[in-house]
Amino acid sequence: MCLFQFQSVMNYFPEEVLEHVFDFLTSHRDRNTVSLVCKSWYSVERFSREKVFIGNCYAVNPERLIARFPRLRSLTLKGKPHFADFNLVPDGWGGHVYPWIEAMAKSGINLEELKLKRMVVSDESLELLAKSFPNFKSLVLVSCEGFTTVGLAAIASNCRFLRELDLQENEVDDLKGKWLSCFPESCTSLVSLNFACLKGEVNVVALERLVARCPNLRSLRLNHTVPLEVLQKILVRAPQLSDLGTGSFTHDPDSETFIKLKNAMKNCHSIRSLSGFLDVNGRCLPAIYPICISLTSLNLSYAPGIFSNELIKLICHCKKIERLWILDTIGDKGLGVVANTCKELQELRVFPSDLYGVGNTAVTEEGLVAISAGCPKLNSILYFCQQMTNAALITVAKNCPNFIRFRLCTLDPIVPDAVTNQPLDEGFGAIVQSCKRLTRLSVSGLLTDQVFLYIGMYAEQLEMLSIAFAGDSDKGMLYVLNGCKKLKKLEIRDSPFGNMALLSDMGKYETMRSLWMSSCEVTLGGCKTLAEKMPWLNVEIINEHEAGEGEGEASCDDRHRVEKMYLYRTLVGPRKDAPDFVWTL
């Protein structure tokens, strides 16, 4: 039955039925799609939608969001571009959440959940959030900044039904306030509490009592100031935990406290996810061996204090691991052990322990090949390595055709094949050819236009591509733009792509979320042309060196290369909160 006939049939049903059917559509994409079918479906969908995902906070504005989805309860917002993580976006660029909270508060939206990534969150925003939404239940902040423990205190004090406070990798000013003590005695609804990224001490007595009165607590991640003695007491009170982030994990292994901890751990039959070990004594690790056998997720990437041999001993117990994040201190040998032990492994991330080349602990292509051979369910990898070869990547591609995400970062951004000295084009080419479901790819090492030819040809499902120090000419970028039909985010730095590539298919950018290009060959003139022809794009030029250099250089001419350009599709035109150093063309 074609869509037209189907639609006619569906229109015989009253709206309540349509709404009920739509309830089964949980993915944003599906709901977005049904809303495009016809006016009545659009209408039913928008009044029944409770969860909204906005991948770029500047693509729309709060007013439009509220107008379209009056029943909004759960909002996810993302702010800064991904390369902001690597200090490529100056402070003050934008991504403020306050206007969103303010607008929702004024409109009487019954907000229950807010998830933010790479946004600027002020204490005022948190205070307004806490006081405006009586049913507020869940706050998740990932890689955000701008707030202090004062804002957290407001959340703790005012959100009576708070279930989740999850702070992941945020830059928080810890004013050593008593935010944790602000959870009132009446707060018993916590299911998830993660404050691992906070630097300051918390009131451990208040913490223990909070844990004791929240019987539904499933996920608890402590910061490094919480000592092992307190962890032990917490585990006794909350043996039902399924996700634990230890704070400090160092103590005298012969002490009574430690023995008590071991016993408490043995009693925690539900722990499936473990992280933390922010300060660790390797001799204390055996305490967690009893729970290792049931773990599905293990994150030791913030534990540089665990040496390679201890890490390996630990891994041997983790037979059911599906997600593993570690440091490259594990070494190729350790990865071999992972390959032999962790047959359920789906996602592996190996982070660099040594950013400045002081030691020699990095992993190589050997570790990656071992993993690919030993772990048949592997579908997602982030791998920082000293060196790579085409042969290894070809082998990996053969062993693992199921990759959804493949991110490789060589510590030297343009290192060639370690054996043949050739570019790594063939290796990545094999990956995209073999992995038909690949949606995210990051390439590195010495790369020519050829790798982009392969990507354009084979990476049909690719949605996000990260490029650095790669390619020879505009052709490289053109292959990608022409070939990757599903591309949503493209981020490029230090690569020789210029106006010809940028302007070849301007309409393409309306099908994408965003494009980032820094230290490339595009000029001001090229960007201006693009901005002129495409009214639905914001083309931002970010120039941090503007201040103080202005005098002699009047208005720079169109032939000047642009340092940083960020463009994105938007329904609402140039943003009004852009700082001085951002020029929207």
Added chain:
Amino acid sequence: MAKICSGLETELRLGLPGGGGVKEKKRVFSDICDEEGKEEARKNQVVGWPPVCSYRRKNGCGMMKMYVKVSVDGAPFLRKIDLSNYKNYSHLVMALEELFGCFGIGEALKDAENCEYVPIYEDKDGDWMLLGDVPWEMFAESCKRLRVMKRSDAKKIAKDLLKGLATEY
């Protein structure tokens, strides 16, 4: 309208693969770097590379800023050094010798019996250890402060200790 100039006027020259393109690609850093011969340092210090998010840089990587106090007997004040700047013991000792203008610390690494200076460090457990016994990474990770003692002082402390032990019997 903001004045826009593409600030760093860097030139990108690329060779063929395998050719001499190495230095030219690091446009940002090549402008900042003014020290000659530090190739190895250069390749690791391109802005934003390796692409590790700033939170992780500050909190996760083992060899991040490891400032420790260094005292040398006879010197009027202490200094602070960042251990993550050094690759190994010789590297560290060379830096110390230069910093304090005293030479001979390195001798202790080769011949602990006869050197004039004895480099020791306080580890995580609060114990004072002789420099050089454990692998460099392990040392750097556990070192809380450094002290370069004069051998004569070390001998005196040892003598007192032995005397103390002797009188107990």
